[in-house]
Amino acid sequence: MTRPARIWLKAVAWVLCLLPLLVLACYATTDGLGANPISFVTNWLGQWTFRLLLATLALTPLRIVFGIGWPLLLRRLLGLFAFFYASLHFLVWILIDHYFNWDQMLADLVKRRYITVGMLALLLLVPLAVTSTGGMVRRLGGTVWRRIHRMVYLVGVLAALHFLWLAKQGRTAPYVYAAILALLLGVRLWGALRLARRPRDRAS
Ligand code: HEM
Secondary structure: OOOHHHHHHHHHHHHHHHHHHHHHHHHHOOOOOOOOOHHHHHHHHHHHHHHHHHHHHHHHHHHHHHHOOOOOHHHHHHHHHHHHHHHHHHHHHHHHHOOOHHHHHHHHHHHHHHHHHHHHHHHHHHHHOOOOOOHHHHHHHHHEEEEEHHHHHOOOOOOEEEHHOOOOOOOOHHHHHHHHHHHHHHHHHHHHHHHHHHHHHHOO
């Protein structure tokens, strides 16, 4: 892909990734947050965190199944936006939901398993975000860097548990997200197994 095309691609991705925040701001300024605005904002940001996480995880399967490699250029950008939305989601929980009531937050963290796994998912995203730069790839070396970044699959599983455990009975959305995640992880595993059986492919 040419340099201008890459710049355009990233610019479009930036706009698309910021769009959910813009829509949320529009809802907020037009009284569109419903009867429980805190819950609306928390859930909106949580949903977009998960969607961006799935989008990040979909890029390699796209290459494995369809041979389309260019979306991988967006892996870092999408991953960082997932982290950004997760941080906002968490900030709403701290600042608006609990208003710095640390005892209440700690109690929530211990008592509610969906909060425990959500927190774990966010904490695991931190080293991924910190080591996402080209400089860090060079400093750590490709093998170590890849090992660290495999944690993104665990983050996906924790996010799925978070959503499954918090959702009210009868909601289909958490199962849809979990099924998409399972499909993406399945393709990844299949790709890795196929590669392992053909060692010469790895060298080329
Ligand atoms: C990668 C990290 C995370 C992801 C992907 C994520 C995703 C989600 C999703 C998809 C929802 C449900 C949206 C809906 O019902 O429509 C949600 C709700 C929620 N999340 Fe998270 N979340 C993450 C981290 C966290 C963390 C760190 C906390 C707080 C410590 C948290 C607290 C909550 C709360 C309080 C709700 C709303 C529950 C309710 O409606 O009662 N999440 N999150």
